[in-house]
Amino acid sequence: xxxxxxxxxxxxxARDPLLxxxxxxxxxxxxxxxxxxxxARTPGARRxxxxxxxxxxxxxxxxxxxxxxxxxxxxxLLADGMANKEIGARLGIxxxxxxxHVESLLRKLDAVNRAEAVREGIGRGLIGV
Numbered sequence: 001x002x003x004x005x006x007x008x009x010x011x012x013x014a015r016d017p018l019l020x021x022x023x024x025x026x027x028x029x030x031x032x033x034x035x036x037x038x039x040a041r042t043p044g045a046r047r048x049x050x051x052x053x054x055x056x057x058x059x060x061x062x063x064x065x066x067x068x069x070x071x072x073x074x075x076x077l078l079a080d081g082m083a084n085k086e087i088g089a090r091l092g093i094x095x096x097x098x099x100x101h102v103e104s105l106l107r108k109l110d111a112v113n114r115a116e117a118v119r120e121g122i123g124r125g126l127i128g129v
Contacts, residue, residue, distance in 0.1 A: 066108060074101040078102065079118045109124075
């Protein structure tokens with residue numbers, strides 16, 4: 001059976017090879033899309049060095065580097081501009097515990113301050129704008 005010529009070429013990039021394969025497999029089922037996994041040749045796909053540019057790139061970054069559900073809550077409250085005391089009151093924890101969660105977030109998101117943590121959270125799709 002002749003497959004129609006693809007309308008779009010998509011490159012799938014993800015650190016996790018299993019996730020990358022899963023995404024590429026789902027996309028390759030669409031007849032109008034040619035899929036290439038992170039530099040690996042996929043049947044029917046052209047390599048980037050063939051002079052063809054991708055029409056789209058699906059890039060999956062590790063969205064939440066081991067963030068706990070509580071840290072996700074704290075990140076959302078940081079985005080609302082809350083101080084540790086306010087975060088503690090909202091979540092029913094002490095300001096000291098809130099500070100502990102903020103410090104953990106800064107470390108996990110590789111951020112030097114609260115604003116940078118929020119920016120990282122937005123960039124990784126952890127916080128809606």
